[in-house]
Amino acid sequence: MSDSNPVTILWFRHDLRLDDNPALAAAAARGSIVPVFIWAPEEEAPWEPGAASRWWLHGSLEKLSAALAQAGAALVIRRGPSLEALRSLAAECAATHIAWNRRYEPAVVKRDTAITKALTADGLDVESFNGGLLYEPVHIATKEGKPYQVFTPFWRSLLARSEPDEPVRAPRTLLAGKPVKKTQKTVAAAELDLVPTIPWDTTMQKTWSPGEAAATKRLETFLAKRLAGYGTERDRPDHDGTSTLSAHLHFGEISPRRVWHAVRAAAGGRPAAQITGDAEVFLRELGWREFAHHLLYHFPHTTDAPLRSDYARFPWVSDPVGLRAWQRGRTGYPMVDAGMRQLWGSGWMHNRVRMIVSSFLVKDLRVSWLEGARWFWDTLVDADLAANTLGWQWAAGCGADAAPYFRIFNPTTQGEKFDPDGGYIRTWVPELTRLSTADIHAPAEADERSLEKAGVTLGHDYPEPIVDHGEARKLALEALKKVSQSS
Numbered sequence: 001m002s003d004s005n006p007v008t009i010l011w012f013r014h015d016l017r018l019d020d021n022p023a024l025a026a027a028a029a030r031g032s033i034v035p036v037f038i039w040a041p042e043e044e045a046p047w048e049p050g051a052a053s054r055w056w057l058h059g060s061l062e063k064l065s066a067a068l069a070q071a072g073a074a075l076v077i078r079r080g081p082s083l084e085a086l087r088s089l090a091a092e093c094a095a096t097h098i099a100w101n102r103r104y105e106p107a108v109v110k111r112d113t114a115i116t117k118a119l120t121a122d123g124l125d126v127e128s129f130n131g132g133l134l135y136e137p138v139h140i141a142t143k144e145g146k147p148y149q150v151f152t153p154f155w156r157s158l159l160a161r162s163e164p165d166e167p168v169r170a171p172r173t174l175l176a177g178k179p180v181k182k183t184q185k186t187v188a189a190a191e192l193d194l195v196p197t198i199p200w201d202t203t204m205q206k207t208w209s210p211g212e213a214a215a216t217k218r219l220e221t222f223l224a225k226r227l228a229g230y231g232t233e234r235d236r237p238d239h240d241g242t243s244t245l246s247a248h249l250h251f252g253e254i255s256p257r258r259v260w261h262a263v264r265a266a267a268g269g270r271p272a273a274q275i276t277g278d279a280e281v282f283l284r285e286l287g288w289r290e291f292a293h294h295l296l297y298h299f300p301h302t303t304d305a306p307l308r309s310d311y312a313r314f315p316w317v318s319d320p321v322g323l324r325a326w327q328r329g330r331t332g333y334p335m336v337d338a339g340m341r342q343l344w345g346s347g348w349m350h351n352r353v354r355m356i357v358s359s360f361l362v363k364d365l366r367v368s369w370l371e372g373a374r375w376f377w378d379t380l381v382d383a384d385l386a387a388n389t390l391g392w393q394w395a396a397g398c399g400a401d402a403a404p405y406f407r408i409f410n411p412t413t414q415g416e417k418f419d420p421d422g423g424y425i426r427t428w429v430p431e432l433t434r435l436s437t438a439d440i441h442a443p444a445e446a447d448e449r450s451l452e453k454a455g456v457t458l459g460h461d462y463p464e465p466i467v468d469h470g471e472a473r474k475l476a477l478e479a480l481k482k483v484s485q486s487s
């Protein structure tokens, strides 16, 4: 290729879309592109994509590949190591530039820094962009220039900035660089073995449709049907009250800027800082997503260690039996079990229920938040290192702006409050369907006749509670005392 039509390798990562993709827009404006996805999970260790994420990725790659083909460019898929794959592809298609959108996970930051250095030394022009966040972690800081550790001042500081850039449209057509020879040069998405051989993904297949088009549709549905009322409905796991955009956002099938500006427009187009009501509540959730990345970037050790270092001394309990019961949704606490079964079945769990089940693991069972984070990591389609770390450290009381450990959710009353008719439990714990609404949150307290009438034999059809919440609460508070005594 001549210099008048420079070829850019467009390295797709967590930006599996054509719309509002700054790296793609810049490369397409310059000349030809050769799009590539590289499968190198070991480079993200110890947080290599889990099983549910792999399932999603498979679908997303297929959709991206089709969308690129329609725009005139063929997606090349290769296996890692990433540096070697990029180097050989650059040589094969005489590329002069390599472009990507940045990621913020510690292992990826380290790898990308090394790759930038090596490719620049090779004489390639390397450029990276912000395609995944409203503002990057270094752009928001306290007056002293330090990272925030509390959400509210972070959010105020974010709102005080000028609005995030307007999204850029997908290039209408793409000029493809010199074609890469077919032989052995690209693998099909199916060859990456991302989908399970055991069919545990049946419900996932019915629930989700990965890819950019589905992401756009979900946003449209949310704006049309759920934004009004989001402020209250978002706390009802028995209703479809949230956007369910999390996996699409994680894989970059839709950009946060696109979502932000669409919600602003739906709320009358005012600056975000002046928006109130449901739209404000929703924008604030995108703010939590930003905050999570801010923390991950500035405190990279928190993926495996508590931000509040005194919690490193917390006497966590090793309880493989309890952990297994929690994972499988067999704790005897219906709200916890419904959540864990929703996760296992669909690869997703409602936010309110994530708070309840995480509290149960770290407080009622006193099992380390890391065990929970790892399970979520493997089973969530939206598993995201920033959000998952923040969520788990919040639950364990050991992170930024965390719920104090001594505030312990009662899983029964939480169920009564947020699933008042028991509809969520009936969906995910079908053996309790025939229990009355009064009994469904605490079958162990129901009288013999009611249980018999509902066809439930505790210990047979549904487990007895694996811990007594009152007792567990006392033990958790005792354990907490040990942390403060030793500090």
Ligand code: FAD
Pocket: 234, 242, 243, 244, 245, 246, 247, 249, 250, 285, 286, 288, 289, 290, 292, 349, 350, 351, 352, 354, 355, 358, 376, 380, 382, 383, 384, 385, 387, 388, 389, 390, 391, 392, 395
């Ligand atoms: P909506 O209510 O529609 O919110 C819109 C978007 O805002 C979400 O898609 C998400 O990108 C972002 N968001 C909302 N809440 C949060 C939050 N608390 N932290 C960061 N971003 C948020 N979210 C993930 O995306 N990946 C995870 O791995 C993850 N793990 C979690 C673990 C725990 C223990 C807890 C308590 C929460 C976790 N969350 C995680 C946050 C939250 O539960 C999900 O983002 C939300 O349930 C996704 O559903 P939604 O898209 O319908 O959210």
